[in-house]
Amino acid sequence: MYELRRFGGLLRQWRDRVTPTDFDHLVTGGSRRTPGLRREEVAELSDVSADYIKRLEQGRARPSLQVLKSLASTLNLAQAEYEHLCILTGHSITQPGGVNRRIGPATGQLLDRLDGVPVAVFDATWTLLRYNSLGAALCGHPAPSARRERNMAWRYFTSTTNCAAEPGRQDRDFEASLVADLRETASRHPSDDELTALLTALHAMSPRFTELWRSGASRRFERRSGVIDHPDLGPVRTDSTVLTVPEGDLKLLVFTAEPGSADACKLAKLQTLSSEKRLPA
CATH class of the missing domain: 3.30.450.180 (Beta-Lactamase)
Known part of the structure; x- marks a missing residue:
């Protein structure tokens, strides 16, 4: 079962903590109502439309795994945060190598x-x-x-x-x-x-x-x-x-x-x- 509303809330929360100056080509002059990245900026950096980002944040769309990886890169998410988003959106977390068969x-x-x-x-x-x-x-x-x-x-x-x-x-x-x-x-x-x-x-x-x-x-x-x-x-x-x-x-x-x-x-x-x-x- 997907938890897209929770996913959307985290997406909004985590884009607010990203500093626009981390990206050289973003225009950062003037006043900004948004403390972090705007939707349009997240969309540009993640190669999707701004309307799609809006629908994701409203819990009205489920991202593909490729989009999820792009968002994780744009928002500089930690591995644990990326895996949490995978769980919320129903995507499996592929791990390198085989199944562990040893007791630590x-x-x-x-x-x-x-x-x-x-x-x-x-x-x-x-x-x-x-x-x-x-x-x-x-x-x-x-x-x-x-x-x-x-x-x-x-x-x-x-x-x-x-x-x-x-x-x-x-x-x-x-x-x-x-x-x-x-x-x-x-x-x-x-x-x-x-x-x-x-x-x-x-x-x-x-x-x-x-x-x-x-x-x-x-x-x-x-x-x-x-x-x-x-x-x-x-x-x-x-x-x-x-x-x-x-x-x-x-x-x-x-x-x-x-x-x-x-x-x-x-x-x-x-x-x-x-x-x-x-x-x-």
């Missing part, structure tokens, strides 16, 4: 210290990178190879996951959110070969994935309730919540259970067993 030191430290709840770390393609000790005890240690088998979308759409969602609307929201996340990541990393191969394989294996991809699903994956089939404890009903980690564009998936429930007791028992296994002999 800050994230690794956080993962080690969150030892009271099961946690998993995923990259931007929803490929598992690592569990903390309790997460591994709950979900099982992943295979050391076969990265695709550790991808949440691949396991879900090829029916190889060990975590089944509750039936109904929630499951439909979950699968749509996975597809939306993958599309957004692909738009930011169009040259990532591993991601391209994953998407090609998903389209080949899952008509449902292709259906959702073509539908333009846009819901982001934020939470899910499901049942994990544990080999010792049996079914464990959990709520999983997504936390975004800026370091390396990673995602933490934190598993919890309803306080006081039988499932919370199972997680507590699992924590005890996991701690006992880590104690020195």
Whole structure:
């Protein structure tokens, strides 16, 4: 969903802070009612019409990515400001290189210290990178190879996951959110070969994935309730919540259970067993 009125307000605000004397060919003599650049000047410097700038500022037009880049250059925007405008106008932010698949030191430290709840770390393609000790005890240690088998979308759409969602609307929201996340990541990393191969394989294996991809699903994956089939404890009903980690564009998936429930007791028992296994002999 576009937020063009907010975009227009920022455009007006940010052109007011630009000093006309920064541009040699602009006429700066005489009195000026505008503290920064006039609309006509922004239009000239950005190679668009003044009427178009007016419609942008009024929230009545959505700029192309090319126009957005020209405006960012004219207004001398910081990278974070440019990215914010991309978000408001519904444009993806293409990033150089491929998807980050390494856990940084800050994230690794956080993962080690969150030892009271099961946690998993995923990259931007929803490929598992690592569990903390309790997460591994709950979900099982992943295979050391076969990265695709550790991808949440691949396991879900090829029916190889060990975590089944509750039936109904929630499951439909979950699968749509996975597809939306993958599309957004692909738009930011169009040259990532591993991601391209994953998407090609998903389209080949899952008509449902292709259906959702073509539908333009846009819901982001934020939470899910499901049942994990544990080999010792049996079914464990959990709520999983997504936390975004800026370091390396990673995602933490934190598993919890309803306080006081039988499932919370199972997680507590699992924590005890996991701690006992880590104690020195």
